[in-house]
Amino acid sequence: MSQLRIADRVPERELLSSGHLACPGCAASLAMRLVLKALGPNTVVVLPACCWSVIAGPWPQSSLGVPLYHTAFETGAATASGIRAALDLRGDADVTVMVWAGDGGTFDIGLQALSGAAERNENILYCCYDNEAYMNTGIQRSSATPWGAWTTTTPAAHPESSPKKDMLAIMAAHRIPYLATATVAYPDDLVEKARRASRARGFRFLHILSPCPPGWKHADDETIELARMAVQSRVFPLVEVEGGTTWRLSPEPPEAQPVAPYLLRQGRFRHLTEQSMEHIQSEVDRRWEWIVRQCANGGR
Amino acid sequence: MKKVMVGNHAVSWGVRLARTEVIAAYPITPQTQVVEELAEMCSDGRLEARFIKVESEHSAMAACIGASAAGARAFTATSSQGLALMHEMLHWAANGRHPVVMANVNRALGPGWNIWTDQIDSLSQRDTGWIQLYCENNQEVLDTTVMAFRLAEAVDLPVMIVLDAFYLSHTAEPVDVPEQEAVDAFLPRREARYKLDVRDPRTFGGLVRPDSYMEMKWHLQKSMDQALQLFDEIEEEWLLRFGRRYGAVESYRADDAQLLLVTSGTITSTARHVVDVLRERGESVGLVKVKMFRPFPVSSLRHALAGAERVAVLDRNLSAGRGGIFAEEIRSALYHGNGRATPDVFGFVLGLGGRDVTPALIEEIVQRTKSAPTSGRRDLWAGVNL
């Protein structure tokens, strides 16, 4: 069919409740909704400090239909390791333990615990919903913030001057069983990758790009489109990596689009000169080629 | 069964007898032997636990919290810098009401690097909501370790067992190891009041607004108060089953003593010797040992110190800018504010960074306490070369 029938591939069940406190158009809330559709109720969520600490709802409420443990900023992977051990010992080895962390809790403060758990190949699923800055505290740069972006700590006159940390390469270097990137723009792909991740054993990592209307300065209704543009422009390539060595582009990449329209849709890039955008384009191209080479070298 | 073992291994044996389920730890001198021995026990099947070899003490505590939140019995051990690194998670364990048990081998904090004993590391964690139990010998270490789990799980609060670096940790003593069946009867498998359970999905630790946060802290304080009484009951049971008890506060030859020494940890043993010697000489000197620092056994201490004219508190620690921490706590405990006479409390800071506390030094302290017209509520230092 020439119409995509996403509905056939996304389970009906809902484990996220309405009334959660995400901003309108929040990709991070949608991403959780979709991932939980894939994982089902036999899941325990570990939540280090991030936007979701708020989205989950204030006590005594909860927006999730699965157990959730709020933990300290840098401890997602470590806390999950402990929960995993306890569940295994208490006969709940089939329960998926999922860390749900933002980019700050993953790329920055939580990287040590993450690396430790990944290296130990803990049997947990680590999802990073990446909105490319400390959004919950009011848009401060993180090491996931892309080069050239405005944040409240990288003013437009001196925007972010480091490239986004290459989490994909870092996690691949840990040789974990399953690693994938996904976005809410391809909900069926996100659900499928979450399913594959849940079926795998050992440490699994899902990197989910999550546009943020207030942080990226775009309209609430552009969330999905920007996620899609990020993929189409290859700013955020969709891949799966098994064992750290078997790379593949997944799904088949759409026809490449230039980066500039993606940048121009976001207020955080409004100050960029044409030259800056060309620089970003060349960096995107270079990384894309690197990824394609990984796929050629180790792909099936 | 008597076994000769170092203090660190006494911890390990206690952890094993408690049938601990999850251990997460990171090496640090002088604690390392605790977890080395546990790793052996897990490896050869003497202990059916999951040992998570985390990449930091911070993660060790986080993993213990996770395991405890999921209903398991969890343990870690650390020391000094490692404990300081855990600090954030100590609050998390207490506020989350996770009965994690931890052994802390007292070691001074750097710089300069110092691996020897003092209590600043553990006492710095005073306000985290952890119960703290200090030990004098290896038998007490083992017994306290097992009792710590019972206490922790009874009140849903974490417990820290504290032992001196080297004086206990690396010193071998004969230790009576209780039978496993007897310990099982004393400490059954943990049944958590609250836990992460897919069959009853709940969220733990969400945003608590000012209208409710304080009530949760009130509950924490109430549980601490309860722990004080419960510890007594638990020790009573331990006495019945195993023939030993220690007491949150222990008085030694204190009846009718005009001067009482107050100690904690291994200094206590030295002080017992000094008291014996001085009693031989006819001096009216006794000893009060403080085992439980949090919750602070205020009424027991008041009772124990009530008859003395002068009290000398031996503090192997320092709250810089104030003085010895036990001394300050005791002054506060004795203060009635109604004009009634209380013993004059002399606070002595000594033994920091592993400095030896000899019988001669303690005798000197006794003499200084007796001869001074009054304490003047000043901080006194002993055994310091200036």
Add this chain to the structure above:
Amino acid sequence: MPDSLTAGRVPPVAVSTTSTLVTKTGAWKYIQPVYRDRVAPCNEACPVGIDVEGYLNLIREGRTAQALDLLLRENPMPAITGRVCHHPCEASCNRRCFDEAVAVHEIERSMGDLALETTPRRMPGTRVGKIGIVGSGPAALSCAYHLARLGYAVIVHEAAAEPGGMLRLGIPEYRLPRVVLNRQIEWIAAHGVEFVCGVRVGTDIPWRDFLSRFDAVFVAIGAMRSRPLGIPGEQLEGVRPGLEFLAEVNRGERPKLGARVVVVGGGNTAMDCARTAVRLGSDVTVLYRRTRAEMPAIAAEVEEAEREGVRFTFLVAPALLRGTDRVKSVECQLMRLGEPDASGRRAPVPIEGSRFRLPADTVLTAIGELPDFRSLPTGMDLDQSGVATDQLGATSLAAVFAGGDLTRDPRSVAHAIGAGKRAAIGIDRHLLRAGGLAVNGGDPDELRYGPRGNLSITRWRGDDPVSRHAPLNEVVTFGDINTSQFVHRPRAIGQRVAVEIARAGFDEVNVGLSQDEAYEEAGRCFNCAVCNRCDLCLILCPDIAITRDGDGYAVNLDYCKGCGVCAAECPRGAITMTKVGE
């Protein structure tokens, strides 16, 4: 969990006891989504007024019987329009901007052929009355069909020996096989339409008598006279009106044209003349005074003509026909394009001193057709282009309606079918009112597909099987489509017979699509403007504020934050954001 958690007091631990459903986040929003089906551009563009998007969607859902029913509600002869219509639906198709337009005409043809295999279901019509119809071309057949389905007794009167009008006389067999035409007319007749042939109303029966026999009359005698060239030499032997030539061939005769045939004109009649002349063995040149871009003929017809060897000479007009008794050559005048004329196309202007001669044994004129106004009843008002009617076909004469080529409508089969349907609605409304019934939907504009589309008789009858949710009568443009939900796929093309076979006879050139290919092609439709329950809104709502509701969806305004993701991502523009409170 202990009871203390539910006792209403603050417990020792921050453990949840309720869900976030207690927080009505819907209060945050200032705009909210509303499911409002709109109009697909094909529906508006269709001169017949077919719910194109509707029946293609039913095919996609596998409900082919319902799809056929929906198609036949508006179009009595899809087997014919599927073959000969100039399909403006495809020209307006939003998919054109994505890859290629959906091949609607091929699907329609396939469905039309399927319809001819069915036994017509006589509708349980409730209306009483007798209608006389003059003419039996597409307008007449359409009007007759719709009135018969409403329950009226309908008699069609045709001057020729067989019904069909322009369909039979003007359209060559290789485009519309007689067997298809005959079966289509039989199929229409089976709805209860009576046919009387060989009777010329106005001559064989006086108009006065004729009008008195019926409760209402529909006149659709078409435009059967070729417009003369108006140049010297037009009376020469071998110079023939194209329509007359086509009628002769369509009757089965095979006139001798000579080796060289010149066809004058750029419309469909010109193409039909040229391709018919090729089949009679002649070498054919088409003269057209504008360029290819301005040709009114269906592009595919022009391509087929070229494929079959017809030569085209553009920017040329005949100035003079030379010859003594019989035409020998055409003296041609080179033209250039000047300012746009009334039709909006750039007017051809002669280039001085640029004449040349083109040898010709036969010249076929096809520069337009005119109605025979002499055949009309007296007192019927005309305007500049033909019989004057209102938008429901009513003429100046009471109870007399007219439509098709004799009015100012564009001259196409589809427009004629559309006019017949409008007149059927007009007649029905007239007779209902005459019977003293209050009639709803008095304003024909309410029956249109889009502001400029044709009327829907389904809407007039009020029995639309396709439910439209809070419909807005505005057309969805390509900008409203979320193309990310579609994948590129080439348009299906009907199989053509080999050119040698095509040139050798009158076999149908386009073999069309198989039924399966047609259904597959229907799957390419974007289903613009109308929710087809694809669930994307349901899946993408970050607030789980969209729920299934009967046939469609409902927005839970207690929780919808008004982000607009559903409306932005709807593949077909069926969700509109509105201000809260409006």
